[in-house]
Amino acid sequence: MAVAAAKQDALAARIAGLSFAPGGWLGAARAGALARLSAMGLPGKRDEYWRYTDPSTLTVAAAPKAALFKADDEPMTFHGIDRLKLVFVDGVFDPAQSDDPAMAGVEIERLGDAGARDIHWAQGLYGVLEARGQQPVERPLATLNSAFASDGVLIRATGKAARPVSLIYHHASEVSDAILHHCVKVEDGAEITILENGPAAARFNKVMEVEVAKGGRFHHIRSQGRDHERRAVTHIFARLAEGALFKSFTLTANGVLTRNEAVIELAGDDAVAHVAGAAVGDGNFHHDDTVFVTHAGQRCESRQVFKKVLKNGAVGVFQGKILVKQGAQKTDGYQISQSLLLDGDSQFLAKPELEIYADDVKCSHGSTSGAIDETALFYLRSRGVPMRQAQGLLVLAFLAEAIAEIEDEAIAEDIRARLEGWLARHDH
């Protein structure tokens, strides 16, 4: 088993420089993750699940160097949104730059602090959803994260959170290698919005485990960094109870490599999960959305809406699956992945999959790849809209279905403004 041996060697090299924090329930969870990771090894190019994205720079021992981005006048995403800020610099929580975490309806703790306690609610979550998400496909980089995360935050919503909790990730060193692990628990009927933005590090490995209890509502809007050379692999593992709602939207602009995985389990009946992404890439940009939605409960609804705008050799990948288990009757599943190729050099690779074991379900999926609509472009220009502005309008129109998944209009408007800024900087 030469391949397996190579994977083990790669794993040994990767984790040699990482520190393992033992002790307490967290230490036990980490040890469990390390044992699972050792059995898996790290992903390699020949793995089917990494067919379209080369994981080597995500698995090598040292993070490849990534230059910092000069933001100039461009404001940070969410700058105008009233929120509770928690700041991480190169993957380390910075209390000085962060707000007081006390807020009605929410408990917020730093991972390291909670790990030292004997009993904690996160005990039933940390590494647990990640472990569940290893079937039927292995996701070793998430397990690596559970074993070696150096920081993170535990968020428990017990009521309706007064403000969004905003996780801000600054990238300060050109060689930083950050591993963050967050857990979010939304209790019965509670509601919270989590915002994330910033490149975080030269290389960023992040896991977020989200459990939404009966009737709980979870909203997640993320904007992944502007640093052109950053690399990121992120996982969201979510489990939804009866009547729970999960909505996640990601904007990705820039970054040489991004792999965003979402593993969502609709466990209870009547749950709703929407996961959406808008990615814009120019040049050396590889963006991979890998999504796995499992319908176990009845009458659940899931939507996957992924849109990519690619130019100058940028590459977009979409691997999306809907698995409808036996008994998950009246499932309503929808999946769309589309790319707008602004030139002939860019490419989009899509692998949509449906696997259905119930007989009374509605599932649809579609994937398209196309150029800008010349007729629409002429129509706009004939009304006096200059070429570049007309193209920008059409690009935003193409992304609109994904942005429409953001419920909060102020946040959606902020995301649109980020995109407009990006389009202006990356003129056609």
Add this chain to the structure above:
Amino acid sequence: MTGQKMLEIKNLHVKLEEEDKQILKGVNLSIGAGEVHAIMGPNGSGKSTLSYVLSGRDGYEVTDGSATLDGAELLEMEPEERAAAGLFLAFQYPVEIPGVGNMTFLRTALNAQRKARGEAEVSAGDFLKLVREKAKTLKIDADMLKRPVNVGFSGGEKKRNEILQMAMLEPRMCILDETDSGLDVDAMKLVSEGVNALRSAGRSFLVITHYQRLLDHIKPDVVHIMAAGRIIKTGGPELALEVENNGYADLLAEVV
């Protein structure tokens, strides 16, 4: 009516870019300020090509001749420059643009033209007031304004939306390319009223149509008959009636 010439087309020759096919073979036409001209002609005579070439659509190659708007050479301008200069084409098939709201589209177009002419942009409030007022006379409801451009619009709604754009953008030279196609009698009346409301001493129209009936509503000063890429006959409104009664055959025979 002999105003100052607004649109002047001289010896215009146009072929398809992709194939060796000559469509316009020496079109001469001049329209004075405030005049309404109609072009009628059988299918394939080059009427729509003329409208596309004037508005700057890709796919055509001008091999000879010129077209000026207020003395400025149109054929050298980008489509958006022609619009800012005051040219407007009401499309035969208005284009659907999913994801772009009708209001956003109108405001972007209006402000882009104003900006190109060095004028101040219209504020959101003033724009809203203006668009509501103009939409009302064309019986365009708030829902149609909110929806994406032409998406899910009926044929009549699309044409009314074209006239709304014309009313908002206030062009000086309006080309209507078979605006009557796909319209029922009531819709044609509504669209015609919209056009007639815009008639003024400083604004000219070129109405392209197959049928005389549109010209009952939008009364032309001059009627041209186009065939095989040329204007073969020019006359008054009575020429349209002649075509309606006798068809094109007699006219074509006269030329040949």
